[in-house]
Amino acid sequence: MESGANMTGSIITTLATEGNPPVQPFPTSLPSITESTLQPANATAVPLNGTTSAPPLSITATVTIPVSTFETVVSSETVASIPVPTVVNISSITVAPTTFTSDGTVIVTSSAQPTVIETTATVLSETTILANHTVTGTASTVVATGTLASIMPTSTDACRFTLGCESEDVFQPVAIGPPPASIPNVPGHPVSRLNINGMTGPIGTNKFYFNFFLGSQSFPAFVMPYSLSWSKGGGNAQSWGMAVSHIDDSQKVYGPNRADIPGNPASYYINPLGIQSIIFSAAELGTSTVLSTDSLGDMSGNANLSPNQGSTSYIKFPMVQGMAFVTGLYESLQPEIQTGVFFRSVVRVGQLKGNVYKYRLTLEDGKLWLLYASSSYGLNPNLKLVSSTMLQGLPRWSGLIQIAKLPPGADEQIFDNACGVYPSSGAVGGYATNSTAQYSLSWTKSGPYANNSTLLMYALPHHIQSFDQNTAGKVRQQVQLQTTTKGTATAVVSDYWILNEQLQPAMGFEPWRPDTEGVTSLPQRAIDLIQKVAPIEASQDMNAQTNLNSMYFSGKGLSKFAVIVYTMNNLAGQQGLAAAALEKLKAAFATFAENRQQFPLYYDTDWKGLVSSASYRTGDPGVDFGNSYYNDHHFHYGYFIHAAAVIGYLDPAWARANKDYVNALIRDVANPSTLDTYFPIFRSFDWYNGHSWAKGLFETGDGKDQESTSEDAMFAYGLKMWGRIIGDLSMERRGDLMLSVVSRAIQNYFLMDSDNKNQPARFIGNKATGILFENKADHVTYFGANLEYVQGIQMVPALPFSTLTRTKKFVQEEWELYFADGAVAQAQTVLGGWKGILFGNLAIINPQAAWNFFSQDNFDPSWIDGGASLTWYLAYTAGLGGVS
Template identity: 40%
Template sequence: MGANRRRGPLDPSDPLASVLGRKNAVPQFYQPPIIPAPIPHQETIFRDLDDNNNSGGNTAEETAAAVTFEADWDRKATILEPISTDPPLSIFKERVHPVKPMRVRYADRSKPQPTNKFYGNLMLGDSHAPIWTHPYGLRWDSIGQTQWGISISHIDDSSKALGPLEKIDESGSGPGSSKYYLNPFLVSIGLSATELDIHHDMTVGDFGEFSCAIELTPASERALERQDRPESFLRIPVVRGMAFISAVYKEMTPQFFSNILIRELTLVPQPLPQGWVKYRFLIENGVTWLLYAKPDRSEDASLRLEMRGQGQAIATSGRFTGLVQIAKLPVGKENETETVYDQAMGVYPTEGELIIRPKYVNTQSGGYRIDWKLAGDTTMQFIHFTLPHHRDALTDKTMPTALVLPSTTKGKMVAYTGSSWHLYESERLTIEFLPDGWSENVRPEQLEAIRNQARLDIERDFSEETDLNSMYFAGKGLAKFALLCLVVHDVLHESEEVQKRCLDKLKGAFARYLENRQKFPLVYDKIWRGVISVQGLDHGPLTDFGNSWYNDHHYHYGYFIHAAAIIRHLDPTWRTEELSNYVNNLLRDVANPSSKDTYFPRFRSFDWFMGHSWSLGIFVSLDGKDEESTSEDINLYYAMSLWGRVSNRPEMDNLGEMMLTIARRSIQAYFLMEDDNTNHPPGFIGNKVTGILSENKVDHTTYFSPRVECIQGIQMIPATPALPMVRRKEFVRQEWQEQLQSRVDEIDDGWRSILMMNYATLDREVAWNYFSESDSLIPLDDGITLTWAMFYVASLEASA
């Protein structure tokens, strides 16, 4: 019996809603953020070399690589070129998706529509579900008598809500950890205008990798129907990591609101640059929010605010055209952080540009860059919030400030100065088809046992086991038989006849999908612009785990791309053009790197700010986008790299390696929690894996089962040479001892095979004996052959 999983939208009637109004639900649980010393940039490195002491701690090789890294940004070469600009394959018949993007600005409707980006809730349903920029949460509100506009929320660690403790197994043993934690969305302050009422319009557009833009207009402007710019509006660039919520007003009368209520509204008398005013909003939970404002025209009056009851502040200075910026002061550090904001007011980001250069010759180092595009007064000191995995890689082109706020689910965020982020990776991962060192690690008697099993597995019905009504399970089936053929050819060096028999069966099974003859073919959706299974369009959004609603494409298609890379590796001449076009269409769907390709959105799943993909597609979710299976996430990047290698596309190889390297850092920081993890509450890290990590909530569960082996095991498939690169040995040890050891003997289905392949990292002999010496048929996950399980276990280094 194979491991199963189910995906679907998060339930809007979340039972945790009852805690949303609680304050101080849990005690303070975070430690101060660890801010590593920035990696020296070029000038610092040259100084170290001149002094001949290398005071930065770099080896000569690392120093030279970092110098190259900094200097390389002046080159024009980039790997973010389109895979193709041709129309999708004609075998993918065109269909019109029943779900349409909502409230998209007219100028953006003709472009590919993002499906898995953090701002997706703005385009779905009634558009009122929140989004998270980190550290802030935003929500478009059109409720009540006064709450019309953009609501802003930020929750301190002390107000995060933790769920009840859960025991590790049914017997009640184990210390137990909180099943979940979340951040109640409490409206601390909101942006509005007196011209907005319950009928006002919200439009969203300017879609990018890190940003979008929200525009609010009076109903009379009819913004949803017009092609030109409205005469009056409130426009907010929404950017990952933004330090201020910046609002551009045009001919509107500013109005602000708070559900927590405003205790004091104070006009700060200190001198500011000409035209600027600053207010402090002290709200009833003891938190101070700052508001800066400046009109565009010097002859216009400065913004003046007055209270209207405890929940509102309204401009008495009339209509306003200019910039308003809002930010939160960290409790207990108001004075030093207010100075940081004062020095940064007036400048704000509108989007981020991603730059990735080719891999450097003779070195595995490299990196990527994010250039924040700025507006406003660019002479001011720009600041932007970083996440922990950014700080591990940032060079000292940027520098930390004293401003620290918690994110919702990923630890402390520290504001850094500098509009260009250079993120240096000293070791860009390069992973081969087979594990490193396998020929030294696999003993001769093990090879013979693997050979005997492979000859049995070759006789299986490849076609029957892959002719399925699910792209997910079909992909797993094709990949497992591809790995079988890889072992037969590259490890066992079986006779040509045996190799051909295995590969011909694999090609025959893959051909069904190459020709789109499977039970539920793929189609091209003209609305969101993507390749989806027809199954959901005909049988409902949750079929095939929501593939037709853009769930999990990086999981599903990663298996197909991996299988195709192995086929091309074993036989470069097989249906060359057809296979390339098919795989490239799947890659364009899930990881199109260029806006020049107008048939697919750019990087559908991967979030370059967060460093991993999001699984949730075009479903409304009150907790934002989510990710469940980190191992299937990295499988896509691994497959991309292999496909680029065998297809003579070095830019694809480089891109897959870079995404894999970044994801490793992010996954180890946020998803796989070792005992010293400081990015999640101490009361939660005993779970060892996050389960379902959403933008606003972490829940130690899966969409298909609450069983511990499922929650942990979905982070272990598929077992390929990429997996140990992400799952550190120390993490595997802690997870085994704290979560799995007491459970494994009770498991009698395919999940045990997954756990035992993972356990081989700690004790390959015990794992080898499990797979090779069992007297009865071992239940295997449906993505594993016993041949691959035995080879994978034997290929690992001997236990220390």
């Protein structure tokens, strides 16, 4: 038997025709925790952090969890926890007779008889009780019964954050109860869940795996740096398996050069689809094959291919963003490793780690892929070349096969060391002080060598910039692969990453720059002009401008008037007028808080989220930018959250009264905790990519996309400020952290100054990506190709955070290229509200010129966008230094 990673191996040059040896049945033993009271009779002990290649547990058992005497008093606006020793995925909890008392929390209930609490959530290592509740008592046991999916011990690891875990946990739940009663529960979403198994809870509608449960299921999942797609009988191999593709930079396809832009940059670039480099398949897969998904989480999910509906045989593909290996878990199938590019040579290298067999696969395009196979029962996989497009293994085989593309010049040993283990799920965590935050991206490990191997993952450029010293030491610069739209990914040998970010606690509602504390007073000249303009704008019909048939435009109107009222009250000395305007604004907001708008919100019980009723009532999926289909929720609801933060600042009692409604909007977009079972974790924000995705339940070949970076940042800013207003420090710091992370991502991938190294050199001359997809970038918008549209949609709204996300260097280059006098789209000649948007943005680099524009005697009100005001533009430009 061959062994050793350094063996040259034998080249397979002939097609295999001989028979394959018989195999033994799949093992029936089940893993368990040996140091707990759970001990199913048919279980076989394994280490606490160990895994086996057995399928997910499917047994009914009873777990007895001892709970000690305790007394917990929660009197703040945060949450507190009662520790328990295990994590158990359950279907119900039975609380044995206790002396618990509580003033309303649903977590524990005083009763002489056992109380059953139905749940489909995971009971974490802490049982959460709500704010403003007192819980005391003594209990002997808490019994959990149900179908067990996974069992793991409470972590005893030391705190990984150098900042310390005694600082503010920024991922505390916003709330865990149902949405407000004014929002009705409505089943029957126009898009049904397609072959999603074992999940009745929330699903991430805007995640990378979305194409696998929509429509034809034939479009890719972009896991970075690879993409996965179901072949469905297509391509050179005519396979029904899962195709793996990786596109090198040289393979990108570019659109026509823009003759109207200096430097003639390419109008778009795209990564070709349909290149099936390696395909995980099986002899049993064919026209009856079914693609299903399960365990769909924030950063991970499983795709499964089965020969037919109901089959107990399958290939399971754990999908985790940044995974260095694509892993296929075979259950009782005959593996077929195929290619649409054709095999040039296949080398059987030898045996690693005792039970992992390695192959080198060179394709006809010259690319080298590494294959690692490990049987569940220790047999040689005996892969044989049966055609120029297929390697075939043993019948009724169970085990793990992993594929990784070997970058030129990379050390194979790095991949050899990491094989036999794979990430099965991912999670984000973090802590913050006043001005510093650390967050982690960590992964649960599985596989036969999970106990003694470290994960190999790929980091994006913005990750590398933020790594702490320890994580930076685990980067392997010689192992790099190109991503589709995020530059070069670099390998990291670590089970978790720690990343540092600076926060901006001084940012408030007033004009602000990163190097200042904010402007609390304006020059008298500016105040005099604002005092003339603001009462006129505040006297407009707020209801008419906000109760619209669009959540997006309604939110923009509310946000606009909120800023006007704030400016009058805090910067222009018009407190009396501001108080009257505030009452009108609160009345306009009440239309939405009471869900009386033209298209009220529904709580969609299928996907679990707050959606406009517009598509339900009109039958048009695209109405209100697709809100009913989960498009753009961070844009739409971000304006409402910002408006609420301003109103709540001016009237704290209003904030308390409207807290549940505003928090529900936040939970729909950015629920941070699995304890909240009414909404998915971070529907829009992608902690791996560092920004949000706008596209919801629409299948598309180029994956998720986002157009307006500024409105993405606006949501984080609104979250930060609302958290500050309601005294939720975790929320405030989380918004701060999201704002720092998204600013870094925007500057790396979306807004391209002359030093940008992540986007292609042929494209960065556009200065903005326009629409950035997972698979392409297109210098255009969904509503037109005018240069002021493409660049300007990255500028709205102009608020205090704008100076953080849009650097002076970038704004200067963009202005000189496009909008300066004599430039190709000079701002002076732009029509309508886009003109005001451009000059508002100019304030970042030339506030005096911007002030002169907005303060001119013959100013045309048509130059103001419907979501902006002359009042704020005057305050903003003056506050940034436009008036001496």
